[in-house]
Amino acid sequence: MSEPARRMHLGLTIWPTGFHPGAWRLPGSRNDGNSNPRLLQHAARTAERGRFDFFFIGDRLVGLTASQFAAPNEVLRPEALTLAANIAGITEHIGLITTVNTTYSDPYNVARAAATIDHLSGGRVGLNIVTGKNVEAARNFGRDQHWDNEHRYDWATEYIQVLQLLWDSWEDDARVADTVTGQFVDPDRVHHIDFEGKFFSVRGPLNVERPVQGQIPIINAGASERSRELGAQYSDLRFTNSSTLGLDGAREYYADLKNRLPHYGRSASDQLVVPGMAVYVEESQRAAHEAYTTLQRLLETSPVHRARLSEALGVAVTDAAPDAPLAEVADLAQLSDDGRRIADSARELYGRERVTVAEVNASFIRGGMFKEVVGSPSRVADVLEEWFSTGAADGFMIFPPTVPHGVEAFVDLVVPELQRRGLHHREYAGTTLREHFGLPRPLSRFATTPVGAAAVGSGR
Template sequence: MATTRRRMHLGFTIWPTGFLPGAWRLPGSAPDGNSNPRLLQAAARTAERGKFDFFFIGDRVVGLTASQYAAPNEVLRPEALTFAANVAAVTERIGLITTVNTTYAEPYNVARALATIDHLSGGRIGLNVVTGKNEEAARNFGRNEHWDNTRRYDWATEFIEVLQRLWDSWEDDARISDTETGRFVDENRVHRIDYKGEFFSVTGPLNVERPVQGQIPLINAGASERSRELGARYSDLRFTNSSVLGLAGAIEYYSDLKSRLAAVGRSPEEQLVIPGIAVYTAPTSQEAHELYARLHGLAHRTVDLGKLSGALGLDLAGADPDAVLGDVADLTAASEEGTLIVAEARELWGKDDITLREVNSSFQRRGWFKEIVGSPTGIADVLEEWFDKRAADGFMIFPPHTPDGLDAFVDLVVPELQRRGLFRTEYEGHTLRDHLGLARPENRFAAERARHDAVAER
């Protein structure tokens, strides 16, 4: 009997100034990308043209100018819910995942906004839950301190519980709109939630009908134990940076996340694991490596020889940063980790004779997400291997520069994935749940009434 091949899921994350810190300096890029509606909307349409599952919008509630050289995209951020609503209006099929920092938000407002966007988009919104890492955020919201990890996750857990109850507070058929009787709603199908927890006391119901998707898909990231626990219980998609662990490490990470689901009554198919990957591609491998070198050359980066020496296990004190590494150090004396760092840098730069500056540049980006450089077939080979070996259910694509990096992936890599039968050629559904292969949940109040009626009939 023929079996249908498992299909890869792809998301595009919008970093308007580019994944690489100096990418906004490249001719054709948009330094004003975070406030440029033409670029932001065009990026969403391009991802939709590539049949991506979703367009991912990150958020941050602080703007730190000190981050401008390492992460300029974190200095300016459009508010994510507003951004998602805008993009929904100019797209038709692609899912839209927006971010909310639950530590500095109220669940009723968030539930209402997301349910509204879900209706306006035809069921395409998803929520990425973050608890925030920046201590500076507290002072933007009248607090004296940023809560510790335990309190933030306790708060986030209640936050999600309130959201899900509010989204169910209207049953699917609660609005009857009976023109004969003039009865607009069936009040027996609209419910107070009467939630009382440690942090929240919410009566409900919501004043927006149940979302098109029933429950809006939830996403979370993070490697801490609390993050993994929350993800196992609530998340439909886990966004990870497990790509930096290497293939073997990513397989182990994937297995750990999937193994946690049974304990909360879920199957492995009910949650997708999507690591981030930064992709540098061009028609040929040589051109892709030239792009990598050009973009890394635009970064504002000094070489800390002390830090690099420690990372490689070599004494590089006093060396010329532009000297070839092999000319100033005995690479056979490098530590095991240092040998791996050098090998990765050589692969990324596409040459053996890398300089200290070049290996340092790759090393400093190493902890973000795995970077891959190559032709469309070379990129597809890597993605296919990771996918087939169960290191991922798909990938969040980080183009190094915007908009050309996304265009290159859509025009070059996506057709190769489609040729291999790994990725869709057309959307088969209309909602984000459809794209992710997730069932629409039953309404909890309707289910309870059905159980009550069944018992009464016995």
């Protein structure tokens, strides 16, 4: 049997108390996931056992207690670069994508830290570039305002340019270590970058050797036009929430991202598009629906949520009893097109025709973040395969609703099914994150500079 041309790229995103906000309230669950090294390390090792391409570490610079009911993981959050370094020491193969907020950090420090982790991990780190969204973060860094979208992306563009120049400032063979002459470094192969842009003035060079991967992979997300263009120019992987658009919408989104690449001299294979999927999997369809229902009952809702549901359905359910079946309080024939999709999705997720107003409300709230898939291993694999094989995704970022059970369930139940179908590899084909992504190691931009010549980078 011949090997398939494409393999599904899988990443595990770590929300230490579980992606579902009620997960930590289940009997036997942990509520200290954000500061529990054993739990975090176990999740990474489990993903590595499942031959995931990468372990994704999100980050946030504020801890708002008001977020605790909708997103407890956003209240407490381990610092991403530090966690990536820790995970590098206890894993051997899995890539480590660590989030960096460019609006509130300095490119020299980040280039140095990322290059260090790349060496410590043997070439397994990637940087997820975010520009932030919280005004509270601005006040943590001595600013009165959080910059607007255009300013943040102008800044982020220069920031990435500086990162990449600094990673190239040491040529691969700059450390000669000649024991006969005593020369340790060839100064002609270590370069000032002399970057002068609108926001940054950086001379260089870095004081860490060129990363194992040459250039550390760049990842970004976001649906704005600026985000899409930044990704088209620089990103090796685009993380999306296009799963919320439905299969047809996700295909259109995928095509849009891929079609932007040639403008920057890139091909479709130069960038992976990976939507997020929240996966509830158990050994049977019935058990998966029961697990989903149990978690959804722990979801805290408000009158605001019910009002939004009424607007989306096209019929008023604001005053209806939460446990009333939707069909008894609303004329289903009067539902809007979106309303019918919302009701149909709730029936599919709960695994029954008769769903209550509270259940539809809960599934509507959670479905606005990423597509939720509930079912047996074969059912989950069917969904992933359809999206992967019909132009909607190159792979998926998996959001386990619970940790560690949700991680273990996906690896033990879904991964073998994907492998059986030839969609997911059984062994790692390479050792670096670039190799996991199928990307070549680039030459240093300074390597072609004649020895002794000045090498200058500019943001203008």
